[in-house]
Amino acid sequence: MSLLAIAHRAGNSLAGLHEANLLGADVIECDVHEHRGRLEVRHLKTAGPLPFLWDTWELASASAPRLGLSELLDADRRGTTFMLDLKGRRTSTGRAVAELLHERTPVRDVLVCGRYWPTVDAVAELGFVRPVLSARNRAELAALRRRLRADTSGKTYGVSVHASLLDQGVVTMLREHVPVVMTWPIDDLPSLDRVVGLGANGVITNEPEILREVRHRSG
Numbered sequence: 001m002s003l004l005a006i007a008h009r010a011g012n013s014l015a016g017l018h019e020a021n022l023l024g025a026d027v028i029e030c031d032v033h034e035h036r037g038r039l040e041v042r043h044l045k046t047a048g049p050l051p052f053l054w055d056t057w058e059l060a061s062a063s064a065p066r067l068g069l070s071e072l073l074d075a076d077r078r079g080t081t082f083m084l085d086l087k088g089r090r091t092s093t094g095r096a097v098a099e100l101l102h103e104r105t106p107v108r109d110v111l112v113c114g115r116y117w118p119t120v121d122a123v124a125e126l127g128f129v130r131p132v133l134s135a136r137n138r139a140e141l142a143a144l145r146r147r148l149r150a151d152t153s154g155k156t157y158g159v160s161v162h163a164s165l166l167d168q169g170v171v172t173m174l175r176e177h178v179p180v181v182m183t184w185p186i187d188d189l190p191s192l193d194r195v196v197g198l199g200a201n202g203v204i205t206n207e208p209e210i211l212r213e214v215r216h217r218s219g
Contacts, residue, residue: 005214039069083111094122130157148177
């Protein structure tokens with residue numbers, strides 16, 4: 001399998017979707033939240049009853065328009081391969097995404113990932129969904145190792161593991177169980193060289209220059 005160029009968070013806005021498509025990204029990732037019965041695409045988090053959305057060093061009004069997952073899918077005109085990163089620890093999010101995708105039946109397969117794997121499992125029954133299991137810390141990586149060793153179904157398409165957790169032994173073990181080992185954040189050339197040298201074959205990046213370089217290396 002060639003090296004996959006994955007545009008991190010590019011699907012969180014229509015402008016980002018357009019730019020990532022122009023750059024030739026193989027996969028466009030977006031963050032999916034279920035909020036008050038609606039599937040929203042955004043990185044910022046809600047703050048309960050407070051009137052703003054937030055992330056580190058960033059605030060936005062909670063009343064500002066928010067992009068819906070259905071709107072994002074409607075806006076695609078290029079047959080984009082999306083990776084939906086399901087946020088939160090509610091399986092209802094996975095069921096809602098599964099219902100939406102079932103109604104639409106996308107032209108291409110959809111990657112669905114998340115750190116709370118039951119939400120991914122809720123969507124993975126759809127034939128065109130490729131499940132990707134994420135791990136951000138060592139405890140999650142240990143759980144991922146146990147899950148992959150116990151799973152004989154072969155349904156898991158890939159894993160997404162933070163770059164700080166990768167070494168040669170980890171990547172070798174992961175590649176024994178899944179065809180795609182993704183990692184993030186890869187936003188400079190030394191990081192790219194390191195993870196590719198270890199055998200990772202999915203690069204999740206915020207940087208247009210790294211997307212171009214991955215595309216170049218994959219031919």
